[in-house]
Amino acid sequence: MSKAKADPHGWPDYTYPMTIIGQELNVAIDIAAQSLPTLDINIAASAVTLDVNITGSDVTLNVNIAGQAANLNIDIAAQSVAIKGLTDWAAENATDVDVCGSALVDSGMLTRVVEYTVPSGKTLLIYDWAAGNMWSENPIWAKLTNDTDAVDLAFGGGGRGFETPFSKPKRVAAGKRVSIYVRQDSGSSQECFGHFGGVLL
Amino acid sequence: MKASRYFREKPVNYVNQRWLPDGTVEISIYKHGWKKSYKFKVKHFGTEKEEILEDEEIKEEKEEKHEGE
Numbered sequence: 001m002s003k004a005k006a007d008p009h010g011w012p013d014y015t016y017p018m019t020i021i022g023q024e025l026n027v028a029i030d031i032a033a034q035s036l037p038t039l040d041i042n043i044a045a046s047a048v049t050l051d052v053n054i055t056g057s058d059v060t061l062n063v064n065i066a067g068q069a070a071n072l073n074i075d076i077a078a079q080s081v082a083i084k085g086l087t088d089w090a091a092e093n094a095t096d097v098d099v100c101g102s103a104l105v106d107s108g109m110l111t112r113v114v115e116y117t118v119p120s121g122k123t124l125l126i127y128d129w130a131a132g133n134m135w136s137e138n139p140i141w142a143k144l145t146n147d148t149d150a151v152d153l154a155f156g157g158g159g160r161g162f163e164t165p166f167s168k169p170k171r172v173a174a175g176k177r178v179s180i181y182v183r184q185d186s187g188s189s190q191e192c193f194g195h196f197g198g199v200l201l
Numbered sequence: 202m203k204a205s206r207y208f209r210e211k212p213v214n215y216v217n218q219r220w221l222p223d224g225t226v227e228i229s230i231y232k233h234g235w236k237k238s239y240k241f242k243v244k245h246f247g248t249e250k251e252e253i254l255e256d257e258e259i260k261e262e263k264e265e266k267h268e269g270e
Contacts, residue, residue, distance in 0.1 A: 103220030
């Protein structure tokens, strides 16, 4: 049933192939080991309760899966399930941020109206952005740019302005500078604005 | 902490920027729970020559608590 063998470090290794059959089982398992290469848990029962209770002033639960193929199937059928997606979670736990700016934009000149640098230790997720002409019906176009890396994140344009939500947020790392540039070609200077909204994680 | 430093180093909820024809930028920042927004004015904003012209001191209980973190 079991074997024990000497370990180079002086610790015994234990291998317990074990099969337990019973109408009712209570199994409490505490494992303290330097490494735990494999822990297979296969449960087949008409009723299963697997309680995972974590209590601590500071808890980190990291689930890392590395494999050529990984299938994580979660099927939940319940009258009430509380699982929060990123957007809802971020609304409660992240710092929401809205940055607005306006400037007098000369005709034909691409002009910056918003500048924001992501604070240290934070990641900015941009969910929407907008730009417009505050003075007249003349068309504008604009670009949302990561200036630090010289990467354009989005372009937009419209009769007097536009607002664009992103189906997936634009991610900008700490220390990177995000700007909105606006151009209008009315033939005269126009006050234009830009805005982006998102969260800091 | 001055508003300009807070803007660069800390998360805020709202930022308003007004880019003026003289090359300066008026910026106000606001965070949930603050009593008011705080302003600062910058010349050559976002460049190596950036120069702070006006800068409000942030006086908030929430801010003071964060200062010690």
